[in-house]
Amino acid sequence: MKINHLSVPTWNKSNVNDAEVLFDEISPFEPIVVPPSGVSIEVIKESCEIQTECGEELSQELEKVLPKHVFTVSKKCTSALRLDYNFKNSTSGSRIKIHALPNSELEVVMNFSSSESGTGVVQLEIVADENSKLNLVQIVDAGTKFLLVSDVGAKISSHATVKLTQVYLNGAKMYGGAFAELVGESAKLDCNAGYNLKKSELLDLNLVAIHRGKKSVSDIKVRGTLSGKSEKIYRGTIDFKTGASGSKGAESEEALLLDDTVTNKAVPLILCTEDDVEGAHGASIGRLDEKVEYYLRSRGLSDKQIRKLMTKAKIFETVKNVRDKIALDKIRELIN
């Protein structure tokens, strides 16, 4: 199955137009759910209502076999909704929808851990109504032979904000990202993705922001370190549709390559059919700056310590929007 399609295809020989994944029939997986007050839950059979980054083919497969858990947020919640996935040695999946009603607020923490091998597929739909605020945190700590597909779609209404933090720390093959439509005026997407890739790990990211509402704002930041024989591909799209006047979109990427055997691909697209917008992209890919390295060495740090420090720095910068203490402690524990 092909997923993570690039918004506009380009040279086929570059192998960036999509990703191919293979897995067996998916059985339903029930995450451990800790809901705060103000969040109601129901389980329904419903097709995926919004576009997600993996594409329609995956949605159709999941609809056939998985029910959808719908979490409706009706007020400003002070504690987080926690969804803990501890996948076993099989192919399983889950479909979630989070609907933030007008003026509501919620932080959602999704932990993905697993046994050594297996496959996990999680689809998340986010509907953020007017003036709502949703802070989504996804932490990936899967097994060394585990394949994880995290498929996210979001529809963001007027004056609503979705902050998305994705931290990829362990897993053989990790496919992630998000497809966000900023449909309302002044809708906002703030996306931070961080990674620490080692050995032969693969991260395939597809982050898409579609601007439809006037004065909508998107900011996508992707940063991390690659070592060993790890491989990463980042597809990013900021797409300004006609009518999205006054909108701003920015995407940036910082990839620190720690070993000579890594592969890093980046495809940051800006598509524009509206003239009254500002779109920008910046990327910096390579080794550690010589001056920074010299300074750190002069302070007595060894190679190993410098690598660890830089990895931590990238991850901690990624999680600056995370408020949930349990989530932050887990990230610290994993990165240490």
Added chain:
Amino acid sequence: MKKKTQVSDVDTSRYDFYFDEEPKDMLKSGITPEIIDEISKEKNDPEWMREFRQNALKVYNEMPTADWWPPLDGLDMSEIVTYIRAKVRMKNNWEDVPEDIKNTFERLGIPQAERESLSGVGAQYDSELVYHNMREEARADGVVYMDIEGAMRDKRYEKMIRDYFMKLVPVDDHKFAALHAAVWSGGSFVYVPKGVHVEYPLQSYFRLNAMGAGQFEHTLIIVDEGAYLHFIEGCSAPKYYKASLHAGCVEIYVKKNATMRFSSIENWSKNMYNLNTKRAIVEESGKIEWISGSFGSHTSCLYPMSILNGKGARAEFTSISFAGAGQNLDTGAKIIHAAPDTSSYMNTRSISKSGGINTFRSIVKVTKKARGSKSSVSCESLMLDPASRSNTIPIMDVQTSFADVGHEAKIGRIGDDEIFYLTSRGLSEEEAKALIVRGFCDDVSKELPIEYAMEMNNLISMEMEGSIG
């Protein structure tokens, strides 16, 4: 006196004239083995070239058109005439060129440019070169600038052509490269010997006069060790109601310590499908500089590629494209860092207006062998109205940690703050916009020789302060 301050579409009226073709000069339209054989016969191809063309036709028939290209719906290949017989054999004396062809190039200013600022000129009219000449100084230095078909039949260069022809751009590179290989006609061969610095540029000018025709010239350039060459390519055609096709090919070999600058001012008519292929391979400490101005054509797919194959090799790509009403310009560059300590720089500007579509597409690949390499890409796009479109689609593929790759892109319209500042200094809003657009193009136009920068300014019709009466 009023001042003209609007940004107009590119004015192509200067190029919009033609002379009737005799039907007997044209082969049948379409692409069949028989037509390919007829082209081979017309050209008196050696046997290896005849076989090469037929094999390329098979590849062309089997290959699909790239699915990511802009739509080519208006291009009916069965209607395209791939070869038009020359009225005369190629001349080395301008006075011997037939009057109508001579008039064409004189109206385009080619002979004047040759006299004033060029080392040599080649002029192709439809399928064949009609004129080729070079200054005596360059000839004395051993520089070869001749028609490529003549070089293929010349014992001195035959082996060189066989060794280099379509080796850099393989026949199966893409569908229109295969078509080019099957029906190619005309074009230039340039060889600059070791250590020779060609003082003035060489220029080839391509003019497609016939309606519903294709032009498939092949340019092969070899700049030997330590040499320098500036080569300029200009293209134009009158506008017809039927689609035309340009599927030329440029192959450039830049040897150790050599430098090659390839400037291209493309102003095809708005019914032209410009599906050209350009590629350079650069050896140790060599340098390729691409300067590209894309103004014409209905649809363009053009991505010059630089393969940095020797230690310390460098590539620079500077381009500007202007897409007006009905135009879809899909342009950019490809740079492959395949050796240590190589470096590259891309700097592009695009302007979209009146519903025109500009797409910047690039790839920078740093292979495992390219330790210590650096690359920087900067692309800026300006949209002058909400009917237009602008896209940037860059790829960065880095396979070694000992590399520094940077990329920055911006899309937007002219900023309100900039206009506010300039109007506060006494300029009208229109004058302020015009000034900003001129400044936007400046980085690129300053890279061109002065006469071509002026030509480019004319092409864009940004005569912001010119009188309109």
